[in-house]
Structure formats: structure tokens, C-alpha cells
Amino acid sequence: MNFVEIGRILTPHKQAAGTPIQPTCATGIEGTVVVYPEYAEGLKDLDGFDRIWLVFLCHRATPAAMHVIPYRDTVQRGIFATRAPARPNPIGLSCVRLGGVVGNRLTVFDVDILDGTPLLDIKPYVPEYDTFEVQRCGWIDQADREVRVADSRFQR
Amino acid sequence: MNFVEIGRILTPHKQAAGTPIQPTCATGIEGTVVVYPEYAEGLKDLDGFDRIWLVFLCHRATPAAMHVIPYRDTVQRGIFATRAPARPNPIGLSCVRLGGVVGNRLTVFDVDILDGTPLLDIKPYVPEYDTFEVQRCGWIDQADREVRVADSRFQR
Numbered sequence: 001m002n003f004v005e006i007g008r009i010l011t012p013h014k015q016a017a018g019t020p021i022q023p024t025c026a027t028g029i030e031g032t033v034v035v036y037p038e039y040a041e042g043l044k045d046l047d048g049f050d051r052i053w054l055v056f057l058c059h060r061a062t063p064a065a066m067h068v069i070p071y072r073d074t075v076q077r078g079i080f081a082t083r084a085p086a087r088p089n090p091i092g093l094s095c096v097r098l099g100g101v102v103g104n105r106l107t108v109f110d111v112d113i114l115d116g117t118p119l120l121d122i123k124p125y126v127p128e129y130d131t132f133e134v135q136r137c138g139w140i141d142q143a144d145r146e147v148r149v150a151d152s153r154f155q156r
Numbered sequence: 157m158n159f160v161e162i163g164r165i166l167t168p169h170k171q172a173a174g175t176p177i178q179p180t181c182a183t184g185i186e187g188t189v190v191v192y193p194e195y196a197e198g199l200k201d202l203d204g205f206d207r208i209w210l211v212f213l214c215h216r217a218t219p220a221a222m223h224v225i226p227y228r229d230t231v232q233r234g235i236f237a238t239r240a241p242a243r244p245n246p247i248g249l250s251c252v253r254l255g256g257v258v259g260n261r262l263t264v265f266d267v268d269i270l271d272g273t274p275l276l277d278i279k280p281y282v283p284e285y286d287t288f289e290v291q292r293c294g295w296i297d298q299a300d301r302e303v304r305v306a307d308s309r310f311q312r
Contacts, residue, residue, distance in 0.1 A: 001213060001274075003157045003245045022285045035236075039244055041222040044234030048294030052236075055247055057157060066197040078200030080208075080278040083285070088195055089159045089276045091211055091247070095288055118157075120245045122236040126296055129178045129239070131287050132251055138204030140282055 007035035007104075007119035009056060011111045016060065016155035021071055022083070023094050023110040025148040030099070031111035033119060040104035043122075047101040051125035052108070056092045057118040058085035060156045071150060072143040081138055086154045092117070095125050114155065163191035163260075163275035165212060167267045172216065172311035177227055178239070179250050179266040181304040186255070187267035189275060196260035199278075203257040207281035208264070212248045213274040214241035216312045227306060228299040237294055242310045248273070251281050270311065 011031035013019040020026035033054065035043060046052065067076040068084045079087055092113065099107035106122075167187035169175040176182035189210065191199060202208065223232040224240045235243055248269065255263035262278075 001157075001159045001161075003159060003247075005157075006244050024285060039222070039236075042235040042244070043237070044223065045237035045295055046234055048292055048297075049237065050290035050292045051288050053249070055245075055249070066195070067200065076200075078202055079198040080195075081199070081201035081205065081280055083279055083282070087277060088162050088198070089211075091159075091277050093209070093211070093249070093279065095286065121243055121247050123239055123249065124237055124294060124296070125288065125290065126239070126293055127288070127290060128293075128296075129180060130251065132207050132281060132283070134206035134281065134283060136204055136206045137282055137284075138280060139201055140280070140284070141204075 003120060005118040006039045007033055009033050009113050009117040009119055011113050011115045013114050016150050016152045019114060019150045020112040020148060021150050023096055023112050026110045026112040028109055029111050031108050033106040033108055035104045037104055043101055049098055049124040051095055052098050053123040053125055054094050054096055054119065055121035056113060057120060058090035058092045058155065059118055060114055061085035061090040062154055064088045071147040072145045073139055077139055084154045159276060161274040162195045163189055165189050165269050165273040165275055167269050167271045169270050172306050172308045175270060175306045176268040176304060177306050179252055179268050182266045182268040184265055185267050187264050189262040189264055191260045193260055199257055205254055205280040207251055208254050209279040209281055210250050210252055210275065211277035212269060213276060214246035214248045215274055216270055217241035217246040218310055220244045227303040228301045229295055233295055240310045
């Protein structure tokens with residue numbers, strides 16, 4: 001699988017410890033997505049969307065583990081039942097608010113991503129496609145730890 | 157970037173033409189996700205979630221184009237403003253309904269994915285993390301073509 005880095009995500013989060021664990025824990029935090037010039041044409045029409053998915057490589061993730069203790073829990077869970085970065089394929093997914101597009105640079109908000117993260121893809125956030133009502137949300141339904149920022153357990 | 161295939165997605169969709177363009181266009185269509193045995197332990201606790209994100213390789217995508225005419229439109233749009241598979245990194249993202257987990261096999265519904273698709277990752281769908289209200293949805297706000305299935309323009 002020949003995936004390529006199509007840009008880089010610049011954020012104020014220089015280390016895992018203290019980085020918000022989700023965009024919903026990072027409200028208003030600004031970042032910049034620099035898309036490499038050869039892909040800049042693909043950004044046409046993106047500025048009409050309020051939110052976008054960033055798909056990225058968790059380049060500082062610790063090696064994959066099949067069981068992890070998530071930030072919001074105290075017992076081990078299967079890695080695929082969590083959003084922890086220590087996955088077989090460390091692909092990150094964050095829905096950020098799009099502030100604007102100027103040339104090949106995007107201003108984004110609600111950024112929970114480490115500085116210097118390699119960008120793999122951008123997709124528009126479309127509620128019609130991406131919003132679902134669910135009744136059950138597994139262990140998260142019982143998670144009562146009010147954790148909003150990471151420590152260094154899953155990323156260096 | 158050394159991504160690995162961690163499983164395979166089996167579906168009734170043998171060719172792009174006629175395949176639903178999103179899970180919301182595939183309500184009730186059943187598929188099976190076979191996770192390779194070495195990753196099966198990572199599925200622990202997943203069965204408590206009603207929906208899951210499948211992250212996959214669009215293995216039959218046509219070469220990347222910076223501009224495409226989306227199914228629901230009639231003019232060219234920047235690739236990153238669309239969900240078309242003909243992307244620099246052909247990473248697909250579908251939120252499917254989880255019917256059950258038995259060993260290393262997942263029964264899923266609302267499947268818009270081609271048969272035999274290589275699986276890259278599974279993440280739980282968490283409305284608290286993944287649901288956002290937006291005011292503007294770009295060209296899709298004006299898209300009036302009622303297209304629910306694909307043709308062969310983006311996948312072989």
C-alpha cells in the first residue's frame with residue numbers, strides 16, 4: 001500500500017501529554033494544514049464546508065497493542081473498541097472546523113492533533129453521511145472518567 | 157508508510173456500478189468483515205457498539221484526479237471537497253451498523269463497500285466525538301441529483 005504524505009498539520013500541540021483527546025475537547029484551538037502544492041488544486045470547493053475530516057498518520061504512536069486502557073476507562077479494552085493511536089495501522093481521524101482556505105493552506109479549529117503530523121486525506125464532513133443515532137456506545141456508556149487531554153501512553 | 161491489510165470486507169457488491177454511494181444509501185445491506193486472526197484479540201469490547209467506522213483501501217479506485225464530477229453534481233469539484241475514491245490516498249471511510257461479532261468475524265449492515273476490500277482499521281462510532289452540527293455543506297447544499305448508487309467512473 002503506497003500511501004503518500006500529501007501535506008502536514010501544524011498545531012500548538014508539541015507533545016502528547018496535554019493534547020486534547022478529541023476535537024470536542026479542543027474547541028477553538030487553531031491549527032494550519034499545509035497541503036503540498038501538487039495537491040492544492042484538489043482543495044477547490046472545500047471552503048464551502050463548515051467542517052472537514054482530516055485523515056492522518058499518527059506518526060508518534062507507540063507500537064500497536066491489541067489491548068489498551070483508554071484514557072476514559074480503567075480496564076483494558078480491545079484496541080478496535082477504542083480510538084487510541086496504538087493501532088495496527090495508526091490512522092487518525094479528526095473532524096475539525098474549517099476556518100478558511102488560502103492557496104494550499106487551511107486554517108482549522110478544534111484541533112486535537114500533534115504538531116507536524118503527516119496528512120493523508122481530507123474529506124468534507126457531511127451530516128447526511130456521517131451522523132447516526134445509536135442506542136449503545138459500548139464501554140463509553142459507562143465511562144465516568146472526565147479526561148479531556150492525553151498523557152504519553154499512546155504517543156511519544 | 158507501512159500500512160498492512162488487517163482483514164477483508166465481504167459484501168454483495170461485486171462491481172462499482174450499482175453499489176450504494178454511502179451507508180445511508182445501503183440501509184440493511186449485509187456484509188461480513190473478516191479480521192485476520194492475529195488482530196482478533198483487538199475486537200474485544202467492540203460488540204457493545206451499535207455502529208463502527210470501517211477504514212479501508214479503495215483497492216479498485218481509478219487513479220487520483222484533482223477534479224472530479226461527483227455523482228450528485230454535474231460540474232467538476234476539487235477531489236477533497238468530495239467523497240469520491242479517486243484520491244491521492246484511496247482511503248475509504250464508512251460508518252456501518254454492527255450486527256454482531258463472532259470470533260474474528262463481524263456481521264455488518266448498511267454496507268456501501270465493494271466485495272473483497274482490504275480492511276485497514278475499525279473504530280467505534282461515538283456520537284459524542286463524531287456528530288457535529290454544521291450550517292454549510294458546500295456544493296452538497298445545492299446538489300439536487302437524487303443519486304444513490306455509483307457507476308464505474310471512480311472504481312473499476
